[in-house]
Amino acid sequence: xxxxxxxxxxxxxSRGLGKNMALxxxxxxxxxxxxxxxxxxxxxxxxxxxxxxxxxxxxxQLNAGDTKSFDNFFGQLKSVLQDQFNATHFDFLVNxxxxxxxxxxxxxxxxxxxxxxxxxxxxxxxxxxKALALLNDGGRIINISTGLARFSTPxxxxxxxxxxxxxxxxxxxxxxxxxxGIAVNAVAPGAIExxxxxxxxxxxxxxNNFIAGVTALGRVGLPDDIGGVVAFLCTEEAxxxxxxxxxxxxxxxx
Numbered sequence: 001x002x003x004x005x006x007x008x009x010x011x012x013x014s015r016g017l018g019k020n021m022a023l024x025x026x027x028x029x030x031x032x033x034x035x036x037x038x039x040x041x042x043x044x045x046x047x048x049x050x051x052x053x054x055x056x057x058x059x060x061q062l063n064a065g066d067t068k069s070f071d072n073f074f075g076q077l078k079s080v081l082q083d084q085f086n087a088t089h090f091d092f093l094v095n096x097x098x099x100x101x102x103x104x105x106x107x108x109x110x111x112x113x114x115x116x117x118x119x120x121x122x123x124x125x126x127x128x129x130k131a132l133a134l135l136n137d138g139g140r141i142i143n144i145s146t147g148l149a150r151f152s153t154p155x156x157x158x159x160x161x162x163x164x165x166x167x168x169x170x171x172x173x174x175x176x177x178x179x180x181g182i183a184v185n186a187v188a189p190g191a192i193e194x195x196x197x198x199x200x201x202x203x204x205x206x207x208n209n210f211i212a213g214v215t216a217l218g219r220v221g222l223p224d225d226i227g228g229v230v231a232f233l234c235t236e237e238a239x240x241x242x243x244x245x246x247x248x249x250x251x252x253x254x
Contacts, residue, residue, distance in 0.1 A: 007031045007081070007090040008234055011064055011127070012097030014043035016194040017144070020227030021094055026050040026057070028231050031085060033077070035062035035097065058084050064097035065118035067126045074130055081134070091139045092234045093131050095124045095166075098144070100197025105157040113158050120162035125169065138181040142233050143170050145188040145245065151253040163188075167245055174243035183242040187230055190249025192221040216251025225250070 008025045012018040013034025022032045023046070032050050036043035036059055043059035050057035058080050062073050081087045098120055101112060128141060135141075145167050148160035167186050174184040191211045193202035200207055201220055211220045229248050232238055 005031070005087075006092065006234070007033065007085055007087060008092035008094060009033045009035070009077070009090050009131070010094040010096055011035045011062060012037070013094075014039045014046055014059070016196055017189065017192060017223050017226050018094075018096040019046050020223035021096060021230040022046055022057075022227075023049060023053070024227035024231035025092070025094075025234055026053050026055040028235055029055065030092070030231075030234060031056040033058045033060065033080065033085075033090070035060050035064070035073075037061070037063055037097070056085055062097070064123045064127065065115065067118070067123060070127055070130050074134065077134065089134050089136045091136050092142070093128065093135060093139070094142045094144070094230060095128065096144045097123075098196075100200075101159060102155040102197055102200065103158075104155055108158050116158045116162050120159065121165045121169075124166060128173065132177075135182065140234055140238075141170075141173060141177070141182060141184040142230055143167075143184070143186045144230075145170075145186045147188050147190040147247055147249045147252050149188060150247065170245070171243045178242070183239065185233055185241055185243065186245045187226070187233070188245055188247040188249070189226050190215065190221050190247070190252040192223060192226065194223055211252070214253050215249065216254055219250065221248070221250055 008030050010018055010022045013022040014036035022034050026032050047057040047059050060076055063069055143166050145163045148156045149163045149167055170184050170186040191201045208220050226248050
């Protein structure tokens with residue numbers, strides 16, 4: 001039976017994997033609030049699609065790497081919860097917002113490092129911390145990691161390191177929030193065809209063929225391969241999954 005009146009917050013839900021997650025979560029009978037950084041039109045399209053599917057939805061602007069803006073964001077979130085969802089709390093936090101960069105270790109600048117750290121680690125750390133007051137007991141936190149935290153592909157040293165930190169944080173959150181019945185897991189996609197990182201996996205045939213060749217199921221991943229896994233983790237059936245790293249890569253680099 002579909003859960004009613006549960007609410008998920010998906011960061012970076014206006015496009016790519018986040019959009020797919022938001023739509024799949026809505027299909028489980030869960031209301032969804034997404035955040036976007038600059039693409040308001042894309043975000044409103046996702047909201048419209050969720051509403052068309054019969055669930056409530058809203059979009060809020062958030063720069064996931066700007067921790068100074070988080071207090072203002074949560075002020076807006078409280079208002080939206082009250083006004084549009086008749087709620088004071090939400091149930092599921094999906095830390096998805098991110099950017100992709102491709103630079104060798106030797107070429108990575110301190111500015112590159114700080115940008116990735118702010119969005120993928122520091123931002124997730126403190127956004128989640130501030131979300132705790134609004135997250136229902138018995139809720140879930142799903143952090144998005146990457147296959148690159150398990151296997152190494154040149155050009156992603158900083159990005160993958162931040163995701164490695166997220167995987168460690170996931171276990172600590174699970175331990176510390178267990179008393180509140182909050183389960184915390186990490187989902188680690190393999191290479192996916194989206195506009196992430198300039199669309200390199202989607203648009204570069206050589207890259208696409210290479211990835212398909214090192215993947216047991218013989219193709220590159222699609223957003224549809226990921227969103228349903230995140231949605232499942234928001235269901236009652238997934239209640240006993242906790243502190244896990246779930247790689248969704250079709251069997252890359254086995």
